[in-house]
Amino acid sequence: MTSSIRQAIGVSRTTAIICGLHVALAVSVAAQTIAITGGKLYPVSSAPIENGTVLIRDGKIVAVGANIAIPEGAQRIDASGKWVTPGIVNPATQLGLVEIGQVADTREGSARPGEDAINAAFTVWDGLNPSSVLLAPARNEGITTAVVFPQGGLIAGQAAIVDIVEGTVSDMMLRSPVAMVAQVGDASSANVASRGELMVRLREVLEDTRSYMRRRADFERSQTRDFSASRLDLEAMIPVVQGRLPFLILADKASDIDNALKLARDYNLKLIVGNGAEAWMVADRLAAAKVPVMAGAMNNIPTSFSTLGQRQDNPALLRRAGVEVILVGTGSSPDAFNVRNIKQEAGNAVAYGMVWDDALRAITLAPAELFGVADRVGSLRAGRDANVVVWSGDPFELSTRVEHVLLRGKTVTLGTSRQDQLMQRYDTLPPRYSKP
Amino acid sequence: MREAILLLAVAALACAPRQAQEVPSPERAAAGDTSRNNEYGAGALSVPNADPFPSTYQQLAAPPTVIRNVTILTAAGPRISNGALLLRDGKIAAVGASVDAPAGSLVIDGSGKFVTPGIIDTHSHLGVYASPGVEANSDGNEATNPSTPHVWAEHSVWPQDPQFPRNLAGGVTTVQVLPGSANLIGGRSVVLKVVPSRTVQGMKFPGAKYGLKMACGENPKRVYAQRGPSTRMGNVAGYRAAWIQAEQYRRKWDKWSGDKKGEPPARDLGMETLADVLRGNIYVHNHCYRADEMAQMVDIAAEFGYKIRSFHHGVEAYKIADILAKNEISASVWADWGAFKMEAMDAVKGNLALVHKAGARSIVHSDDPSGSQRLNQEAAKAIAAGRLLGIDVHEDEAIKWLTLNAAWALGLDDKIGTIQVGKNADVVLWSGNPFSVYSRADKVWIDGALVLDRDDPEEVWRTDFELGYVTAPRGGTR
Known part of the structure; x- marks a missing residue:
């Protein structure tokens, strides 16, 4: 693991993040099969895998490894250069x-x-x-x-x-x-x-x-x-x-x-x-x-x-x-x-x-x-619920940002919490009380 | 009528600092001019004294120290990569790409490490809420009256509080110890160096101004629900009543110290403190969460002609960041605390970055003996939160949230808060980038003396309390 601070890549304005990127991801939730590709995987239940793939179908992890065949039509999440862990x-x-x-x-x-x-x-x-x-x-x-x-x-x-x-x-x-x-x-x-x-x-x-x-x-x-x-x-x-x-x-x-x-x-x-x-x-x-x-x-x-x-x-x-x-x-x-x-x-x-x-x-x-739920959560392993997080780097490091969260195979729409809404509202002062 | 009050307020604002210089407050005069004291008969006449508990802090003897091959976050500009600095006679004597090591210097190789100014916590209760947190050690709130400007935090500080050495191990070299927030006006703060001492006087930062703790909102109205104030409007009436009395007191004393005619007015410890706030000699540190309440406190300050130096806890500072910038009020806030009460429910992680973006001074504070040890980590979280908002605060800027801006809030920015020649040699050597969760303060110097060294397990500051009770940490690790 690294102990160096990873400078986050340049980020666009709040509104772009909220209304663009993540919503676009949310829209594609319907896809039945999701492949998270190219990431550094930390399955926890087994050794780390460089350039690995996590394959998800119907909310479950179906395969984890370095050479996983990605089915036709699978939604791909590119995790190149990213770290991937269980939720x-x-x-x-x-x-x-x-x-x-x-x-x-x-x-x-x-x-x-x-x-x-x-x-x-x-x-x-x-x-x-x-x-x-x-x-x-x-x-x-x-x-x-x-x-x-x-x-x-x-x-x-x-x-x-x-x-x-x-x-x-x-x-x-x-x-x-x-x-x-x-x-x-x-x-x-x-x-x-x-x-x-x-x-x-x-x-x-x-x-x-x-x-x-x-x-x-x-x-x-x-x-x-x-x-x-x-x-x-x-x-x-x-x-x-x-x-x-x-x-x-x-x-x-x-x-x-x-x-x-x-x-x-x-x-x-x-x-x-x-x-x-x-x-x-x-x-x-x-x-x-x-x-x-x-x-x-x-x-x-x-x-x-x-x-x-x-x-x-x-x-x-x-x-x-x-x-x-x-x-x-x-x-x-x-x-x-x-x-x-x-x-x-x-x-x-x-x-x-x-x-x-x-x-x-x-x-x-x-x-x-x-707590008796290791058959559901806690590792990246075939058969487990697809609780998966893609990180910009080391998940413990304070500068690391969450890129994607999948919960039981569904992509979480990031940036829409009440706290996010408050920050968007007051990003420009005085605020407009009809926004966001 | 309303305009007249406004005009008066403006006049008071303009006059206050000038008075402080041209007509010394009776406190200053008495403290600085002993012959005048003698004129009254030593001790026979009770006149205000600005410094009845003077600092006895002595900087420790230390050899000149050079730290080389180190990344320096100066808090005064861009970082110096692979730089060096010289600490001599308690001051930063040189800083740059390289420095000459005088004969007899201690030379430290800082390869892979970082240097920052000593961390400053504007909001600490070390010593007044000492550990262990038993009733007998609960000395932070004189919750017997909603207005207690007569109490001084230093009189509650227990120098053997085991939290002091732990704070130092977090790279914290200066703390402002405040009374708690039960009261509208809680009393005087004190600025301490985080050093071992038998007495609080031995920790007091020489020449530091006192602060006055004020508190808005839920705490006072909850504590005094039965006797009042029990509402926010009751709170505001309470502040204003106190300032009206203080302004009268100040006039009376300033007149007497100008002409010395007749008997001096009767002393009132609380009013002495408030009058010195009005003269600009004491800074106001105002616990206040909500944006709308902070805006009202700004108006009250204008009405009576004093300045608020910092809003503390201000979880809603981001909502009025422009007002803070305009009024030159800093925001001493957390990175991510919130929702522990109604007035804290709108806390957001972008607070520091949003306040920074508006041009006001952001400060990471703790109000907590544990959080105070990791103010660097708190700042790192706030930087990351800013980036998600598209506010890219560079680490070289964000280091000011922990150092220079906090020094300014305490009126000490000419002495501490940056790595610049002439500043006090309060310096932290971090094991890595201080904004990394994995970095720790390896060595800490205060006024050029090495006061914490993780490499030297023999030299670990252990308070009296710890002897026999707390197993000695090995290798300086706690």
């Missing part, structure tokens, strides 16, 4: 869940904490807004897939993975649930007084879920003792205690991560560690337990007594120890507005020692595998 996956977002941060009516990311702070039954995607104006900016910058996360409490609820396509929530959905989200280390959010009490509560819920599973009929007849969580929450926890649904525990402090590891051992849970500020300190134990970590490379500030060891080479140190790393946004504004900045996170991970290919994998195939 980027942002594995931890509030996309479509939060529109305007401080406007309560537009926040769908959490359930009421309640006394027990347990919301295992909370299915966050029911509040997903497929009309969010923040989808387009993410998509236009090459992010095609996102995990939407519940937040808050002791057990926040269930996460889902979606494609950032236009349509309904059902259209967007790749898989739900993909994880049960919980946390250790933040006692006050869990409505308890200390870490020890928090662990007691978690164990109690896990025990009660086991008990509930065995005694459902008794429970319905009110012939069980009281359980620590509601019926729906216990139901939702069943796949977690069965080890089928990942238990994604947010934990920063090294000792909290150790607690999570012990919990997973004791209850045979399929653990994922999220946040993981000090994960590098317990990298060997995470590797031995084959527990993946979702962490970032843009925070080195001891923001709390739980994150004193936070550092930017955390992903690199974890990888070096053999831990699977999934990169997540930890920059200064990793919210729904900046889902797109996951690429910058990857670039910084590389700047702080992560191998470039690992960083690309960490925002494509690694999250796809982790």
Whole structure:
């Protein structure tokens, strides 16, 4: 990979881009077969291919390679001199869940904490807004897939993975649930007084879920003792205690991560560690337990007594120890507005020692595998959905522009987001309020 | 009536800077003329003092330093490829295709690397919102009254905030630390050098002007919803009431310091600050998101005869870029933050480029201890966004967003912000092009002294707080 800044080629005026180039591409969506030719391919699931072709038919990738025969009548996208990757996956977002941060009516990311702070039954995607104006900016910058996360409490609820396509929530959905989200280390959010009490509560819920599973009929007849969580929450926890649904525990402090590891051992849970500020300190134990970590490379500030060891080479140190790393946004504004900045996170991970290919994998195939959708997204491979991005250069580099985005085989019309419209309107001052 | 007010405003505008020079403010007079102080009896008479907490910053001793074979983004013109510069006695002593290395010089080969002026962040809360962010460290907002011009940010700064060395590692050499935005008038800012010190006085940039933090919009009206202001019109009434009082105070003191007749007027710390804004001695830094509110703040400034030096956060600056250019107001903004509240919903990535195109000064600021470490990356994103709009801001120009323009906003553009002979030797050596995501600040000099060196793991600035709590970074990497 290159670390040099690639000067973008001269670009015509906004209006030309918006009304000319990309719309012209959008018109040709009807073509059934698309060939992206001449690009440097990064399939992720296999080695890079110089001057390769990605052949797409009916929304699926049908062939990837250097010597692919291009059928008669296929629409061609010339990617000569360009880089071609799978659509980027942002594995931890509030996309479509939060529109305007401080406007309560537009926040769908959490359930009421309640006394027990347990919301295992909370299915966050029911509040997903497929009309969010923040989808387009993410998509236009090459992010095609996102995990939407519940937040808050002791057990926040269930996460889902979606494609950032236009349509309904059902259209967007790749898989739900993909994880049960919980946390250790933040006692006050869990409505308890200390870490020890928090662990007691978690164990109690896990025990009660086991008990509930065995005694459902008794429970319905009110012939069980009281359980620590509601019926729906216990139901939702069943796949977690069965080890089928990942238990994604947010934990920063090294000792909290150790607690999570012990919990997973004791209850045979399929653990994922999220946040993981000090994960590098317990990298060997995470590797031995084959527990993946979702962490970032843009925070080195001891923001709390739980994150004193936070550092930017955390992903690199974890990888070096053999831990699977999934990169997540930890920059200064990793919210729904900046889902797109996951690429910058990857670039910084590389700047702080992560191998470039690992960083690309960490925002494509690694999250796809982790959340059980690698048969759909995350790689350029025959049979996968045609989520493909053509870049002017290295996708992590800040000067690189997105040339083409294909989502399930459809060409995305770039440059028409609400933000694009505002920029067009105010490109000349004073503006004309009938334009764009 | 309306015209009369306008005329007065114009007169005040015209007079303010002249007064500052010809009739020194009582603050200046007291600070500069000790004999006059003695006349009153040392300490017996409370008169305004422009500098009661003087800087004790000392530039570190350092050998002459030459950086050779390096690409220099000067922020004062086109880049110098394969150039060299000499840092001596705290200043940039020579810059060009080659420079002579005096005897005893430290010579550094910068092959493949880039040099820029030290990055300047016009909007920082380092020290006042120190890490860890516990309640006890929350010292940025005196949210007890909507107008608190009497508070000074420096009195909240904790020099052992572990965010300081991390900022330095991002190539940041100068920060303006501001009070928060809870209040209409939040208090005085302070300009600091990002250096280790036992005291905040030891970090204060010698000779830097103070700033005044003001805030528009949602924050004040949310914080004071119960007692008021609870609306934007309440906000504006609040600013105007404060300036009316300040103008009266200024007249009273200026008259007394001119004729020394009778008892000096009673001192008021808040009014002292506002009066010095009116005299042109303190710059206004105005947190303001929406275009329409910024335009109203411009009118308020005209009404009372002060200048707004920079709008901070201005996510809608692009909508009034022409007005900013005309009024010589800079825009301290993010590359891509937005939508965290209503007044931030129209944020666009082209903001910096569009403001630049209109001829106003664009500045990349942070308001964030993490973002501040990567202002170079923020600028790179903004350059790319500009290109998509057909605005091709060359890197040699865009470097000013991080350096010269920020220096101007702080009134320090004669001292820092460019690589030019005579400027302070605040210099960053980057591992590569600073607009690349892969580049890091390898070495940083402040006033010619090497204060960060990734190649020297023994010399990593660690704050008191970090000892025992934060594992020492290896190889200078955090």
